[in-house]
Amino acid sequence: MVVRKITDKILSVGTIDWDRRIFDNLIPLPEGTSYNSFLIRGKEKTALIDTVDPVHEEEFITNLVKAGCDRIDAIIINHAEQDHSGSLPVILELFPGAKVYCTEKCKDLLSSLLDVPPSRIEIVKTGDSLNLGGISLQFIEYPWVHWPETMVTYCPEEKILFSCDLFGSHLATSSLYMDDPCRTEILAKRYYAEIMMPFRNSIKQYLAKIQEMDIAIIAPSHGPLLNNPQWILEKYVDWTSDSVRNTVLIPYVSMHGSTERMVRIFTDFLMERGIGVRPFNLTGGDSGLLALELVDTATVVFATPTVLFGPHPEMVTAAYLANLVKPKTRYASIIGSFGWGGKTVETLKSMIPHIKAELLSPVYIQGAPDEKSRADLLALAEAIAEKHTSDPLIS
Numbered sequence: 312m313v314v315r316k317i318t319d320k321i322l323s324v325g326t327i328d329w330d331r332r333i334f335d336n337l338i339p340l341p342e343g344t345s346y347n348s349f350l351i352r353g354k355e356k357t358a359l360i361d362t363v364d365p366v367h368e369e370e371f372i373t374n375l376v377k378a379g380c381d382r383i384d385a386i387i388i389n390h391a392e393q394d395h396s397g398s399l400p401v402i403l404e405l406f407p408g409a410k411v412y413c414t415e416k417c418k419d420l421l422s423s424l425l426d427v428p429p430s431r432i433e434i435v436k437t438g439d440s441l442n443l444g445g446i447s448l449q450f451i452e453y454p455w456v457h458w459p460e461t462m463v464t465y466c467p468e469e470k471i472l473f474s475c476d477l478f479g480s481h482l483a484t485s486s487l488y489m490d491d492p493c494r495t496e497i498l499a500k501r502y503y504a505e506i507m508m509p510f511r512n513s514i515k516q517y518l519a520k521i522q523e524m525d526i527a528i529i530a531p532s533h534g535p536l537l538n539n540p541q542w543i544l545e546k547y548v549d550w551t552s553d554s555v556r557n558t559v560l561i562p563y564v565s566m567h568g569s570t571e572r573m574v575r576i577f578t579d580f581l582m583e584r585g586i587g588v589r590p591f592n593l594t595g596g597d598s599g600l601l602a603l604e605l606v607d608t609a610t611v612v613f614a615t616p617t618v619l620f621g622p623h624p625e626m627v628t629a630a631y632l633a634n635l636v637k638p639k640t641r642y643a644s645i646i647g648s649f650g651w652g653g654k655t656v657e658t659l660k661s662m663i664p665h666i667k668a669e670l671l672s673p674v675y676i677q678g679a680p681d682e683k684s685r686a687d688l689l690a691l692a693e694a695i696a697e698k699h700t701s702d703p704l705i706s
């Protein structure tokens with residue numbers, strides 16, 4: 312692990328997790344991640360912004376030693392989740408004079424999750440600041456930038472926004488700053504989809520405020536730092552906007568090929584109408600990619616056979632996840648195949664109340680697709696094409 316200089320007064324002392332492949336036992340990490348932490352030295356005080364996941368506690372302490380850190384007066388905890396706060400107890404032990412600065416809700420969480428003594432914690436609110444001597448930190452509460460206790464920290468002298476999970480990406484890279492926009496964009500978009508998208512409306516408001524700030528560097532708590540803040544701000548404005556792309560996402564699963572054949576036929580019909588299509592096989596599929604596709608697809612068509620009177624369990628999981636992340640999808644439908652009967656369409660519909668999409672007539676057929684099924688799929692493709700052409704939010 313290495314310590315890297317951001318400015319004369321600010322060092323990056325976090326760690327890189329090259330090998331981690333799953334986060335929260337939920338989110339696939341195709342490119343690892345990093346736990347970013349920052350050491351800020353003023354003339355009078357030294358502050359640490361966030362810590363690292365406890366799996367990297369030793370490397371973190373080594374970094375602090377390498378940085379010649381012999382005092383910490385303030386530990387800013389922007390977010391109580393353990394990948395940022397998990398090494399706090401050991402840091403509090405090593406630096407008995409250090410105080411924690413966090414929001415009121417964060418204080419509760421730090422006590423319940425990590426048993427941090429309340430006497431070590433100072434509650435901060437939006438507008439509060441901490442003067443370290445020649446350099447200062449301002450706190451801004453941004454609840455629900457993932458959890459209810461979240462805040463960001465701004466250093467006006469260096470124009471750095473320590474944004475915690477906001478603008479982050481799960482990317483292990485040796486570059487301190489983003490140097491590969493294509494790769495970073497995909498990973499930042501995945502991160503947005505998995506973590507931020509359910510809170511799209513709050514984040515939209517925060518973005519408006521952040522755009523008014525004088526920021527030279529955005530330093531998130533995962534992935535590379537961004538020394539061209541406009542780059543990520545523009546992406547977030549786009550992702551959080553109401554606009555969607557002229558695409559249809561088809562999450563599908565099939566046991567004996569009937570649903571899959573329907574997906575192939577339907578894909579062709581959509582492509583012939585100039586619509587982008589993403590058939591997404593759920594079997595062994597990467598749920599992060601599915602979330603990414605949900606960020607700005609205009610339409611989702613769930614494709615599943617009937618299993619024991621309802622949707623295939625793979626589809627149940629996918630629909631549950633899709634509903635949780637609250638995509639801005641405009642239209643939805645269901646296609647698939649059954650043998651003798653069940654409640655697949657009704658069950659699936661009832662599982663997606665947070666997807667505020669207009670539901671187009673499902674095509675749910677018995678057995679393998681025949682001429683009538685082809686005609687019904689064609690009608691659905693035409694209905695989608697018509698919606699996509701006339702909807703001003705679709706580009």
Ligand SMILES: Cc1cc2nc3c(=O)[nH]c(=O)nc-3n(C[C@H](O)[C@H](O)[C@H](O)COP(=O)(O)O)c2cc1C
Nearest residue numbers: 565566567568569570616617619620649650651652
């Ligand atoms: C484990 C299992 C359970 C099934 N349960 C039902 C059911 O409850 N109702 C029904 O109509 N068909 C049921 N089927 C039949 C399938 O829905 C039917 O064969 C369908 O065409 C399969 O589509 P696929 O080829 O896309 O897998 C079941 C099939 C399997 C293998």
